[in-house]
Amino acid sequence: MKSSGRSTITLTVLTVLVYMIMWAPAIVLIVFSFSSNKYGISWENFTTRWYFELLSNVGVRKALARSVFIALVTVVIATVTGTLTAYGLYKFKFRGKGTLRTVILLPIIIPYIVTAGSLLVYFTRVIHIPLGYITVIIAHVSFSIPLSVFVVLGRMQRINWTLEEASMDLGANKLTTWRKITIPLLLPAIIASAVLIFPWSFNDFTVTYFTAGVGITTLPIYVFSQIRFGTIGPVINTIGTIFILLPVIGLLLMNFFQKKEML
Amino acid sequence: MQLNNFIEKNKKRSGKGPKKFLAAQAHLPYVGPISIWIILFVIAPLGVVLYFSFLTRSPVGKIINIFTLENYQNFFQGKYGIIFLKTLLYSFETNILCLFLGYPIAYWIVKYGGRWKTTLIFFVILPSWTCYLIRLYALKTIVGRAGLINSLLLNLNLISSPLEILYNPYAVVFGLVYTWLPFMILPVYASLEGLDPSISEASVDLGATPFQRFFTVTLPLTKGGIIAGSILVFIPTLGEWLVPMLLGGAKVMMAGNLVYHYFVIIGNVPAGCSVATVLTSLVLLIIYLSIKFGGEGALERIV
Numbered sequence: 001m002k003s004s005g006r007s008t009i010t011l012t013v014l015t016v017l018v019y020m021i022m023w024a025p026a027i028v029l030i031v032f033s034f035s036s037n038k039y040g041i042s043w044e045n046f047t048t049r050w051y052f053e054l055l056s057n058v059g060v061r062k063a064l065a066r067s068v069f070i071a072l073v074t075v076v077i078a079t080v081t082g083t084l085t086a087y088g089l090y091k092f093k094f095r096g097k098g099t100l101r102t103v104i105l106l107p108i109i110i111p112y113i114v115t116a117g118s119l120l121v122y123f124t125r126v127i128h129i130p131l132g133y134i135t136v137i138i139a140h141v142s143f144s145i146p147l148s149v150f151v152v153l154g155r156m157q158r159i160n161w162t163l164e165e166a167s168m169d170l171g172a173n174k175l176t177t178w179r180k181i182t183i184p185l186l187l188p189a190i191i192a193s194a195v196l197i198f199p200w201s202f203n204d205f206t207v208t209y210f211t212a213g214v215g216i217t218t219l220p221i222y223v224f225s226q227i228r229f230g231t232i233g234p235v236i237n238t239i240g241t242i243f244i245l246l247p248v249i250g251l252l253l254m255n256f257f258q259k260k261e262m263l
Numbered sequence: 264m265q266l267n268n269f270i271e272k273n274k275k276r277s278g279k280g281p282k283k284f285l286a287a288q289a290h291l292p293y294v295g296p297i298s299i300w301i302i303l304f305v306i307a308p309l310g311v312v313l314y315f316s317f318l319t320r321s322p323v324g325k326i327i328n329i330f331t332l333e334n335y336q337n338f339f340q341g342k343y344g345i346i347f348l349k350t351l352l353y354s355f356e357t358n359i360l361c362l363f364l365g366y367p368i369a370y371w372i373v374k375y376g377g378r379w380k381t382t383l384i385f386f387v388i389l390p391s392w393t394c395y396l397i398r399l400y401a402l403k404t405i406v407g408r409a410g411l412i413n414s415l416l417l418n419l420n421l422i423s424s425p426l427e428i429l430y431n432p433y434a435v436v437f438g439l440v441y442t443w444l445p446f447m448i449l450p451v452y453a454s455l456e457g458l459d460p461s462i463s464e465a466s467v468d469l470g471a472t473p474f475q476r477f478f479t480v481t482l483p484l485t486k487g488g489i490i491a492g493s494i495l496v497f498i499p500t501l502g503e504w505l506v507p508m509l510l511g512g513a514k515v516m517m518a519g520n521l522v523y524h525y526f527v528i529i530g531n532v533p534a535g536c537s538v539a540t541v542l543t544s545l546v547l548l549i550i551y552l553s554i555k556f557g558g559e560g561a562l563e564r565i566v
Contacts, residue, residue, distance in 0.1 A: 025401030088293025111502020247392030
């Protein structure tokens, strides 16, 4: 049993070490976002000055607004299309269903850089849409739909469909049934998919960078342009802190809605 | 016009009245939009990339309709060929490292996590929800030239000038492991968690040492998780470009950086398309094999 005890210790040390390495950068970033040192990586005094500076930085504010706008539009389009698709896949048998299920996954299977590059070439050289909000949103929706489809589909396998039949039997038409029965039943999954897609779109750098063209600087693109040449500064630390804390909120929300779904 | 033709054709084929036909098309309002979307914005762009990859680039950057295999030949030869091989190598190394780090951690969480299991997994997932550009930047604040390690060593007078920790293949593989490790831990954790404890108890009762128990019982039973994790790590790593760009600089390039280089920096679209096609084919091949050997729903389970 002695060797077993030793391997347990090794295992524990390894786990602690990996957790530390995984989290050290984030913690350092958060800590130094409160340091008054203006080079951003050494500690002087506690300050919240950089957060106020962040708020007054027009470039950051605009980038943030763009990112939120793009993510919101993406969430709406992807969630609506995804919910419809999930319903179609769940309720109907049709030719090419298997193919459709597989093809839907393509955008999240193929490498981001390929999605990004292929859309860039397609927009600029084939269908000639000027790069801008439209192209970015098209790109984001493409890689967000699969998430929505499979989150909603997962929920559909667990809900009580007799309610829908009952509503139809009682004389409600298709639209009323959707509005009064189907959507409320699916709501937890729809919200979960929205909560999942928002950061997915908000965080995306690669695809946005390729499809945005000049001028549409989203927050990740702003960050990239700052760090590309090795700038380390307190303002980026504060942006990073927000990026790190945002998913905490997202995951807690998800958790909340999933618990609700269980009821 | 085309729609009419389509309807006519279908009517003839099914030989039923228009009403029955309409009922048979009831799925269209639901799956129609996505089909159009995917054809327009997923299939078509990929098709265009495939097509362009066989065309020639004129000196001014226009794409000329002359068939050539040169783009592919260039990619597999010389310095670009080496980049391709290195991409495979780094992805493979990353995968192995993620497995050797991720498996023990998943194992530890399942065995000793107790009521903290969910929290521990939460802290594994969390980083993958953060913009990974930020994570790489955070990494740089520690190991970068002006980072924490260097400033610490300088202050302790252990070194006289900052060490260059970044911009070598090790830094890139480290960054890749750092980025993609959660995707190995999660599926392995799920498969370990799904194990029936009585099986491993039975092996103990039958006299297996902990060592034997792990290698003849636990490990084979969690093969599914290992394969899923490997796919989730290997595929995104193959197409990686930000990690090599930010941690490898100009010295360490991967195929993804070539795509960026061709498309954005020098505007050689056909060459970029050939790299993209090779990457896509590789990924689809891996997925195909995993479906073939992992069964129908394997892909959806993974995702």
